[in-house]
Amino acid sequence: MNRMKIGFIGLGIMGKPMAKNLIKAGYELIVNDLNKKTVEEFVALGAESATSSVDLASKSDIIITMLPNSPQVKAVVLGKGGVIEGAKSGTVVIDMSSIAPLASREVYAALEAKGVDMLDAPVSGGEPKAIDGTLSVMVGGKKEIFDKYYDIMKVMAGSVVYVGEIGAGNIAKLCNQVVVALNISAVSEALILAKSAGVDPDLVYQAIRGGLAGSTVMEAKAPMMMDRNFKPGFKIDLHIKDLNNVLETSHKLNISLPLTSQVMEIMQAIKADGCGIEDHASIVKYYEKLANIEITR
Numbered sequence: 001m002n003r004m005k006i007g008f009i010g011l012g013i014m015g016k017p018m019a020k021n022l023i024k025a026g027y028e029l030i031v032n033d034l035n036k037k038t039v040e041e042f043v044a045l046g047a048e049s050a051t052s053s054v055d056l057a058s059k060s061d062i063i064i065t066m067l068p069n070s071p072q073v074k075a076v077v078l079g080k081g082g083v084i085e086g087a088k089s090g091t092v093v094i095d096m097s098s099i100a101p102l103a104s105r106e107v108y109a110a111l112e113a114k115g116v117d118m119l120d121a122p123v124s125g126g127e128p129k130a131i132d133g134t135l136s137v138m139v140g141g142k143k144e145i146f147d148k149y150y151d152i153m154k155v156m157a158g159s160v161v162y163v164g165e166i167g168a169g170n171i172a173k174l175c176n177q178v179v180v181a182l183n184i185s186a187v188s189e190a191l192i193l194a195k196s197a198g199v200d201p202d203l204v205y206q207a208i209r210g211g212l213a214g215s216t217v218m219e220a221k222a223p224m225m226m227d228r229n230f231k232p233g234f235k236i237d238l239h240i241k242d243l244n245n246v247l248e249t250s251h252k253l254n255i256s257l258p259l260t261s262q263v264m265e266i267m268q269a270i271k272a273d274g275c276g277i278e279d280h281a282s283i284v285k286y287y288e289k290l291a292n293i294e295i296t297r
Helices: 015-024 036-044 053-059 070-078 101-112 126-131 143-155 168-196 201-208 216-226 236-252 258-275 280-291
Strands: 002-009 027-032 062-065 092-095 117-120 135-140 157-164
Touching: 002 015, 002 053, 015 027, 015 036, 015 126, 015 143, 027 036, 027 053, 062 070, 070 092, 070 101, 092 101, 092 143, 101 117, 101 168, 101 236, 117 143, 117 168, 126 135, 135 143, 135 168, 143 157, 157 168, 168 201, 168 216, 168 236, 168 258, 168 280, 201 216, 216 280, 236 258, 236 280, 258 280
Parallel strands: 002 027, 002 062, 062 092, 092 117, 135 157
Antiparallel strands: 117 135
């Protein structure tokens, strides 16, 4: 058993399997989440439960947060009864949520004033990779803090890469989300073209997956589209949240991302059709509606 006490806040689709991997690796966990049933599940696994964020922070050497977006991170860390009120000087907060880079910098500055350090360490890979501990983690913050806590992050991940100063982790995550969104759209368009031309989409997928068009996104999402499996590994609603952060950041930097804004509008249309809680593979439904066909094997 590792004697370092890790506080973990946010046991949702991603946080739950990530926290379980830490327990499996022998770390002592103190957990807090709005879902009391999930907290009870962790207590049964040997974790300790905290009554609040401040309670959790006061008992932890390191605090990991895995929350939906910037407002939740700011509320949990900086709000009344938040982590900042309970964290001791020398404690480190590793925020693994995907939030706006400027929000990361704001939270970091407030924590630093109290002698608490922080890494922004968003993840990519969705629920399947969270379960098997092969997430990609992109990290911003002080290099010496990254080095010190690398092994803890590596328990939950296949790759943990240092990207730069605080906020750089979330910049990398936003870049990731741009590529993923555009890639899913490209796969959708290709399969729609195949089906409309009377060619089996699955055979086209088999033919092109080994060439330059092949990608991790295609491998994960094309089968889901053809099997009509839209159970969320990563919800449209969450991808919209990330693209909001992308576009907000790009506008502050005075740069134009025309393809990203186009995919954002596609996602908004899918959400309006009631697919916000489905996997982002359901982007294909936008194209199916335009072409009046359905992609199947």
